[in-house]
Amino acid sequence: MGKDRPDLIKGTLDMLILKTLSLEPMHGWGISERIQQMSGDALRVQQGSLYASLHRLTREGWIKSSWRTTEHTRRARYYALTRAGRKQLGLETEHWLRLSKGVARVMAT
Amino acid sequence: MRWLTDFIFRVRALLGGRSFERDLESEFAFHLEMETQKLMEQGMPHERARQEARRRFGSDVRERERAREAWGLGWIRDLQADTRQALRQFRKHPGFAFISVLTLALGIGATVALFSVVQGIMLRPLPFPDEDRVVVFWSQFDWRGVEFDFAKERVNAYQDLAAYTDLTAPLRTESGSILLINAGASAELFDVLSVPPLLGRTFAPGEDRPGAEPVIVLSHGLWQQEFGGDLGVLGQRVVMDGVSTTVIGVMPPGFFFPTPEYRAWRPLMLDPATQDYRGNGYLALVGRVRPAVTTGALEADVQSLATALGERFTYPEAWDKSQGAHVISIREYLLGDVRPAILLLLGAVTLLLLMSCANAAALTLARTTDRTGEMSVRVALGAGRGRIARQVLTESLVLAIVAAVVGAVLAVVLFDLLVASLPLEGGYAAVLSLSWTVFAAAFGLALVVGIAVAAVPVRELLRGKLENVKSERSETGLARGTGRAHATLVAAEVLLAVLLVAGAALLIRSVANLRALELGLEPEGVVAITLFAAEEEMSEVERESFFWEVAQRASQLPGVRAAGTINRLPIRDGGWQGSVGIESRPDLAFPQAPNSYYRMIAPGYFQAMGIELRMGRVFDERDREGALPVAIVSESFARRMWPGQDPIGQRINGAFDDDDGWRTVVGVVEETRLVSMTGENPLVMYVPQGQAPFPGVSQVLVLEGDANPTSLVPTARRLVRELNERAVVAQVQTMDEVVTTAMAEPLRLRFFLMLFAGLGLVLGTVGVYGVVSYAVTRRQAEYGIRMALGATAGHVLREVVRRGMVPVTMGVTGGVVITVILSRAVGGFLYEVAPTDPVSLGLAAVVLLLSGVVAAVLPAWRAGRVSPVDVLRSE
Numbered sequence: 008m009g010k011d012r013p014d015l016i017k018g019t020l021d022m023l024i025l026k027t028l029s030l031e032p033m034h035g036w037g038i039s040e041r042i043q044q045m046s047g048d049a050l051r052v053q054q055g056s057l058y059a060s061l062h063r064l065t066r067e068g069w070i071k072s073s074w075r076t077t078e079h080t081r082r083a084r085y086y087a088l089t090r091a092g093r094k095q096l097g098l099e100t101e102h103w104l105r106l107s108k109g110v111a112r113v114m115a116t
Numbered sequence: 117m118r119w120l121t122d123f124i125f126r127v128r129a130l131l132g133g134r135s136f137e138r139d140l141e142s143e144f145a146f147h148l149e150m151e152t153q154k155l156m157e158q159g160m161p162h163e164r165a166r167q168e169a170r171r172r173f174g175s176d177v178r179e180r181e182r183a184r185e186a187w188g189l190g191w192i193r194d195l196q197a198d199t200r201q202a203l204r205q206f207r208k209h210p211g212f213a214f215i216s217v218l219t220l221a222l223g224i225g226a227t228v229a230l231f232s233v234v235q236g237i238m239l240r241p242l243p244f245p246d247e248d249r250v251v252v253f254w255s256q257f258d259w260r261g262v263e264f265d266f267a268k269e270r271v272n273a274y275q276d277l278a279a280y281t282d283l284t285a286p287l288r289t290e291s292g293s294i295l296l297i298n299a300g301a302s303a304e305l306f307d308v309l310s311v312p313p314l315l316g317r318t319f320a321p322g323e324d325r326p327g328a329e330p331v332i333v334l335s336h337g338l339w340q341q342e343f344g345g346d347l348g349v350l351g352q353r354v355v356m357d358g359v360s361t362t363v364i365g366v367m368p369p370g371f372f373f374p375t376p377e378y379r380a381w382r383p384l385m386l387d388p389a390t391q392d393y394r395g396n397g398y399l400a401l402v403g404r405v406r407p408a409v410t411t412g413a414l415e416a417d418v419q420s421l422a423t424a425l426g427e428r429f430t431y432p433e434a435w436d437k438s439q440g441a442h443v444i445s446i447r448e449y450l451l452g453d454v455r456p457a458i459l460l461l462l463g464a465v466t467l468l469l470l471m472s473c474a475n476a477a478a479l480t481l482a483r484t485t486d487r488t489g490e491m492s493v494r495v496a497l498g499a500g501r502g503r504i505a506r507q508v509l510t511e512s513l514v515l516a517i518v519a520a521v522v523g524a525v526l527a528v529v530l531f532d533l534l535v536a537s538l539p540l541e542g543g544y545a546a547v548l549s550l551s552w553t554v555f556a557a558a559f560g561l562a563l564v565v566g567i568a569v570a571a572v573p574v575r576e577l578l579r580g581k582l583e584n585v586k587s588e589r590s591e592t593g594l595a596r597g598t599g600r601a602h603a604t605l606v607a608a609e610v611l612l613a614v615l616l617v618a619g620a621a622l623l624i625r626s627v628a629n630l631r632a633l634e635l636g637l638e639p640e641g642v643v644a645i646t647l648f649a650a651e652e653e654m655s656e657v658e659r660e661s662f663f664w665e666v667a668q669r670a671s672q673l674p675g676v677r678a679a680g681t682i683n684r685l686p687i688r689d690g691g692w693q694g695s696v697g698i699e700s701r702p703d704l705a706f707p708q709a710p711n712s713y714y715r716m717i718a719p720g721y722f723q724a725m726g727i728e729l730r731m732g733r734v735f736d737e738r739d740r741e742g743a744l745p746v747a748i749v750s751e752s753f754a755r756r757m758w759p760g761q762d763p764i765g766q767r768i769n770g771a772f773d774d775d776d777g778w779r780t781v782v783g784v785v786e787e788t789r790l791v792s793m794t795g796e797n798p799l800v801m802y803v804p805q806g807q808a809p810f811p812g813v814s815q816v817l818v819l820e821g822d823a824n825p826t827s828l829v830p831t832a833r834r835l836v837r838e839l840n841e842r843a844v845v846a847q848v849q850t851m852d853e854v855v856t857t858a859m860a861e862p863l864r865l866r867f868f869l870m871l872f873a874g875l876g877l878v879l880g881t882v883g884v885y886g887v888v889s890y891a892v893t894r895r896q897a898e899y900g901i902r903m904a905l906g907a908t909a910g911h912v913l914r915e916v917v918r919r920g921m922v923p924v925t926m927g928v929t930g931g932v933v934i935t936v937i938l939s940r941a942v943g944g945f946l947y948e949v950a951p952t953d954p955v956s957l958g959l960a961a962v963v964l965l966l967s968g969v970v971a972a973v974l975p976a977w978r979a980g981r982v983s984p985v986d987v988l989r990s991e
Binding site: 083 | 139140146147
């Protein structure tokens with residue numbers, strides 16, 4: 008993990024997971040890959056914190072998990088968004104956009 | 117809603133238990149596999165790809181930890197794991213676990229068993245409601261019937277007032293006669309106690325007055341044993357004290373009054389026409405306070421009664437009932453004098469429990485110190501500090517719990533042993549039971565100790581000291597702080613042990629002195645047969661000749677060396693005492709007259725009992741009615757009444773003689789233990805049976821035989837039946853039994869104390885051993901190096917012993933000092949032993965020092981045999 012790739016801002020990992028899962032149910036490794044991919048390799052999920060986040064979100068009731076078979080016939084735990092999670096994603100997206108706009112404005116001056 | 121999902125998850129995760137852990141593992145495995153595959157697709161060789169994936173994933177342990185914490189399974193999951201881990205630890209170090217559990221279990225078990233016995237005898241509520249409202253009047257006095265009736269009319273604050281006394285007498289049953297310990301009480305007794313009978317009724321008003329039919333109320337135990345629990349017992353007639361008596365009621369199980377030894381209750385006979393009514397006092401007065409009476413009103417009531425008594429009766433100064441008026445609670449009255457003994461035992465129990473806790477603490481501390489290295493490694497590997505702290509805690513708690521379980525088993529076994537080995541009267545065994553409250557308390561204490569012990573290393577952990585320890589391993593780190601804590605614990609423990617052992621030694625020496633005591637008689641080969649001739653069944657003349665003939669004829673029975681009678685058996689029986697007049701000592705006239713026991717004997721008594729004549733002569737057949745009235749006195753009587761003078765020929769007037777019935781002293785006999793085994797002997801005067809003022813209803817026939825004195829009993833029984841078939845053999849006891857019973861109380865105390873001392877010694881030695889041996893193990897490397905540098909095994913040995921002995925010596929010194937300070941407390945229990953008896957103190961100190969040396973030498977010897985090479989390599 009080089010210095011060129013910044014760590015995720017604290018608290019954003021939950022949001023990114025929710026976003027990723029809003030597209031389709033996904034297992035842990037898939038989520039980290041997808042985030043890295045979607046950010047154009049700009050973000051790399053600290054794989055360590057990933058599972059803690061997943062469990063925290065599960066506890067909050069925003070995502071749920073189930074064991075399924077992958078396309079390579081491997082068993083994996085798939086996470087999916089719940090209705091409450093979808094609502095939460097909406098809230099966080101709005102919040103994040105407002106925040107990032109503000110930050111961008113400050114940085115542009 | 118969120119709390120609900122949250123809750124469901126927690127429950128599911130909990131119930132899921134193992135599967136949660138498995139899921140996590142396979143999820144991580146899956147992740148690693150996918151990552152490896154990806155890296156391999158990017159062209160990395162398999163082995164490297166796997167390593168890289170693992171590196172990227174981070175610490176497995178920490179992940180799992182975080183995931184688990186995110187799940188909020190927190191402590192419960194941890195508890196399971198920690199408990200498993202703790203049990204694994206114990207399996208790995210069975211010595212440590214065994215000793216810790218054993219000491220704690222011993223402490224808990226012994227405390228619970230002993231305290232239960234103590235509680236059963238002393239602290240349990242008395243078997244009647246609102247016992248704090250039941251009081252005894254002027255407990256220092258015995259009351260007369262006339263005073264009781266007078267007082268009854270003049271108390272307002274009491275709803276009922278009752279009088280009672282001991283009326284122990286033989287009960288004739290179909291199978292023979294038993295001596296029934298029973299109380300005589302005025303009709304109000306059961307109203308004062310407020311306990312209804314199980315069957316039938318209690319006393320009716322007036323049943324304690326002349327003309328009433330004799331009735332008796334049975335205890336539940338007596339009803340079961342002697343009447344087979346027969347419901348038809350009510351209305352049945354029994355012969356009690358020679359009188360046909362009707363059974364009117366049975367009390368509920370568990371009821372007793374005044375003590376469990378009393379197994380029946382009869383109405384007193386309060387007849388103003390009799391001498392008894394106004395003669396000597398013989399009653400205790402109990403009253404029940406009306407509800408909601410203030411202390412002030414009570415006091416005023418008692419005071420006005422005292423004043424009224426003073427106006428109505430004339431009292432000699434020595435027993436003026438108008439003075440010193442006060443009431444005490446029935447509990448204090450019945451149990452008061454045992455309280456110091458109980459406090460002593462409780463003190464010893466507490467010491468024991470504290471010691472076992474200190475012991476477990478010292479051992480656990482040593483264990484934790486030993487594991488500093490292991491813990492720092494675990495911190496380094498990513499275990500949370502809090503997690504490790506919790507684990508240490510769990511370990512000591514698991515220890516405490518296991519100890520509590522073993523302790524409970526021990527308590528049951530010890531309790532049964534104690535109850536079986538205690539010389540308790542029949543009534544007591546029934547009211548004793550194990551106290552689970554005490555068990556809960558002891559267990560609680562063990563838990564607290566468990567937590568407190570864990571606190572020391574945990575504190576160090578949370579302060580972060582462990583980080584530094586990583587490289588140093590177990591050498592220093594916690595060692596300094598806990599080392600001091602250790603030494604303190606060892607010293608404290610040794611100190612407690614010295615207290616226990618010294619206290620026990622003092623009391624044991626006391627009892628030994630008691631054993632060696634001059635009884636003033638020869639109990640060997642002597643049997644005492646109590647004969648009863650009820651007033652109602654035999655006239656005075658008949659009784660007189662019966663008792664006279666029994667003594668005469670008994671001495672001619674085969675196997676009998678000597679025979680005699682006495683009205684009250686020495687050591688066992690009290691009573692028959694009063695002021696004695698001394699002709700040559702007008703300064704000792706009433707009310708300054710000394711108190712003397714009055715004993716009526718038949719010739720042969722002194723010989724049978726082995727009491728030696730010191731001066732003059734013993735009684736013979738000539739000392740009968742009409743001849744010169746004579747008396748024999750004890751040595752101390754002669755010495756104190758006529759110092760420096762010849763007692764023979766002096767004249768005295770006993771309490772039961774006519775006022776002008778002067779007796780001439782014809783002999784002086786050896787001092788004999790009369791009513792108690794300790795203390796100064798009271799005065800005693802003997803008068804010949806043939807010149808007794810009245811024959812009494814009971815005499816004790818004393819037979820001295822060749823070998824086994826009980827073999828004389830059948831022929832003696834036959835003789836009694838032959839002489840008068842209405843006479844009752846009420847009690848048969850060998851003199852040896854009498855002496856043993858009298859010493860039961862101190863012997864019982866000694867038994868307990870030896871138990872305590874033994875346990876204290878074991879615990880103290882185990883504690884010192886445990887701690888010193890751990891200290892040695894910890895310093896093994898140092899010793900190895902020193903030996904490599906040329907120190908001899910002897911050097912190391914001396915060093916280890918010296919180190920181990922420092923806290924032991926401090927503890928012994930402190931213990932001796934505190935024992936000297938506290939010894940006043942046991943002073944009252946000692947007989948001819950000074951509270952600061954150097955033998956006892958020295959013994960305790962030496963024993964503890966020795967056990968300290970043993971405890972230190974063993975590990976030291978091991979330390980001296982350490983191979984330097986091994987130690988250095990292991991580091």
